[in-house]
Amino acid sequence: MSEKSIDQATLKMLSKAKADNVSLAWDRLAAQEPQCGFGQLGVCCRNCNMGPCRVDPFGDGPSEGVCGATADTIVARNLVRAIAAGAASHSDHGRGIASTLYASAKGHAPDYPVKDEVKLKALAKEFGIAVEDRTSQEIALEVAETVLDEFGTRKGSLQFVNRVPLKRKEIWDKLGITPRGIDREVVECMHRTHIGVDNDYVSLILQGMRTALSDGWGGSIVATEISDILFGTPQPIKGSCNLGVLQADQVNIILHGHEPTLSDILVHAARAPELLAAAKEKGASGINVCGMCCTGNEILMRHGVPLAGNFLQQELAIVTGAVEAMVVDIQCIMPSLPQVAACYHTKVISTSPKAKFPGAEHIPFDEHNAMEVAEKIVLAAVENFSNRRPERVNIPSDRMDYMAGFSVEAILSALGGSLDPLLNAIKSGAIKGIVGVVGCNNPKYKHDQSHINFVNELIKNNVLVVATGCAAIACGKYGLLLPEAAKNAGDGLRAVCEALKIPPVLHMGSCVDISRIMTVAAAIANALGVDISDLPLAGAAPEWMSEKAVSIGTYVVSSGIFTILGTVPPVLGSKNVAELLTSGAEGVVGAVFAVEEDPVAAADLAVKHIEKKRLALGL
Ligand code: BF8
Secondary structure, eight states: OTTTBSOHHHHHHHHHHHHTTOOOHHHHHHHHOSOOHHHHHTOEEOSSTTOOEEOOTTSSSOSBOTTOOBHHHHHHHHHHHHHHHHHHHHHHHHHHHHHHHHHHHTTSOTTOOOSOHHHHHHHHHHTTOOOTTOOHHHHHHHHHHHHHHTTTTOSSSOGGGGGSOHHHHHHHHHHTOOOOOHHHHHHHHHHHTSTTSOOOHHHHHHHHHHHHHHIIIIIHHHHHHHHHHHHOOOOOEEEEESGGGSOTTSEEEEEESSOHHHHHHHHHHTTOHHHHHHHHHTTOSOEEEEEEHHHHHHHHHHHOOOEEEOGGGHHHHHHTSOOSEEEEOSSSOOTTHHHHHTTSSOEEEEOOTTOOOTTSEEOOOOGGGHHHHHHHHHHHHHHHGGGOOGGGOOOOOOOEEEEEOOOHHHHHHHTTSSSHHHHHHHHHTSSOEEEEEOOOOOTTSOBTHHHHHHHHHHHHTTEEEEEEHHHHHHHHHTTTTSGGGGGGSOHHHHHHHHHHTOOSEEEEESGGGHHHHHHHHHHHHHHHTSOGGGSSEEEEETTOOSHHHHHHHHHHHHTTOOEEESSOOTTTTOHHHHHIIIIITHHHHSOOEEEOSSHHHHHHHHHHHHHHHHHHTTO
C-alpha cells in the first residue's frame, strides 16, 4: 500500500477501500498492465479506417502506416491532437466564464454581478475600451464581447499576446506561431492531423505550439481574468486541506471540477439560513462545503473553502462514507465516481450539459437562475444526510493549514506595490530564480511524492516556487504553503519569505491560472528589458497525466521557459520528434522540454538551468 502514496490520509482510505471491496484507479491501472507499448511510444494511429496502424519501434515490422505515415508523422499528429484537446478544454472553460460575464452585463444573470470593478476597468483599458463616464455594466458588456471575439477568427493575433515582450512576439511572428482565434487554432489542428494533410513533423509541432499559445495567452488567461472580475481577485487567505476537512457531524458537500461559475455560487448557497435549518432538522450541525481539484483551488483562493484533496483523492473522499454529495461539472472527474458512490450513500450530481455521468443524478446548472439551482443541489445533499451509514464512516484525521490566494495583484501588494523588491532579491541572489510547479497526479507514480521532493529541493536551493493545480494541493497537504515552511528554505529565500511574511511556495490557483504565472514572467522580462527566455525561470509538471497538461507544457516552452516533465510523454517512438522537443526547440523558441522521473534529479536540472540563465544575465 505504502508504494501508492506518501499521503497518510490517502493510505488510510486505500485500506478502507480494500476492506469495503471498492475498486479504485490504482486497481484499474493494475488490471491494465502491461500497458500497450505502441501507445506508450505514440506510434499507434487511429486517424482513419484503413488503420488502426502501428509502426514497429524496433525496426523489425512495418515502418509506415497504410497511408505511408511514418513514426515521425504519427507521433507528431498524436501529440498535436493532445494539445488541441487540452487547449480546447481550458478555452471552453474560459468561454463559459466570458459568456457568464456577457449574460451578467445584459442583465440575464442576476446572481453574477461584477465583483472586481477595478480589475474590470484595468482589463478594459488594456483592450482599449473606454471606461470614462460609463457604468460598470456597459464596460462589462464591451469587455465580454471583445473577449468572446477572441475565440473566433477576428483579424490579427490574440490581444493578451501584447503582454509578452516584443522580442518574444517577434520570435512567434517569424515562426508563424502567433496565435489567432482560439477556436481557429484547435480546428486547424484537427484539420491538419486528418489523413493526408500535414505530414511534416516540424510543421505539425509548430501548429501545436500555436494552439498551445492560444490556450496560455488566450483561453486560460480569459478564464482567469474574467473569473477575477466576476468572483473577485484572490488575496492571501488561510484555510485547511486534506480529507480531514470532512466533518463527521455535518452535511459534507464536495465541489469537484473546474468552473467557478458553479462552485462559487454553491459556496454562497450553502450559507442560506433555511438550508442550514434544514440540515439541523436532519440532525447535522451544519453544511460543510469542500473543494476538490481545480475548482477547489478556485474557491479556496477566493473564500478559504477547505480543500478535500487532489486528483487521486476524488474516489477516496467518497470512501470516507461521509460525503452526502459530490457535485461535479467538467474535467478531471473520474467516470468511476458513481460506481464508487454506489458502495456508500453519496450522491454524485452532475451539472454540465457537456459532461454526463451514467449513474449520476443530473441537475442542469443554469447561469440565468444560478442561485435557485445551487440551492436545489444543496438541498439534495442535505436530504441525503439521513441515508449516511455511520458504520461505513471513517474520516482520516489528517489535515493541514495553508495560505493561498497569490494572484498577480496579491503578489504585487505583498511586495509593496511594485516588482522591484522581487527583482532586487533575484539580482542579489537571495532568490536564485522561480520555478512554476503545476499539474496532476498519476497512479503510475507514487501519489504526491514527486511534487513534494521536487519542491523541497528547490526551496532548499533558494528557488521560489509558484504552484497551481493538483501540485499546489500536494504542497498544501505537506505544509509547504505556510510561511513557517520557509524554515526549510535556503538562507536567502528564507529571509525574503520572513520579511514579506509569505510562504516559500506561492499558491497561484487552478490550472487556468498558470496564466497568472505567465503574466508575472512577462512582467519581469519587460521590467528588465529582456525576453522571457533570458530569465532564471523553469516550469515543471512532476506528476502530470492530462491532455491539458500537454498544452500547458507546450505553451510554457513556446513562451521561452524550460519545462521538466516528471512522467514520460508518448513521443519516444519518434527520435526526431523527441529530439526536436528536448533539444532542437532551443534554437527555435529558446527553451526545451526535459523528461526526468526522479524528482531530486529534476530539481537539479532546474537549479542548473537557473544558474546558467543567471550567468548569462551577468548575475
Ligand atoms: O486542471 S484538476 S488533475 S488537469 S491539475 Fe491535472 Fe488536477 Fe486535473 Fe489541470 Ni487541475
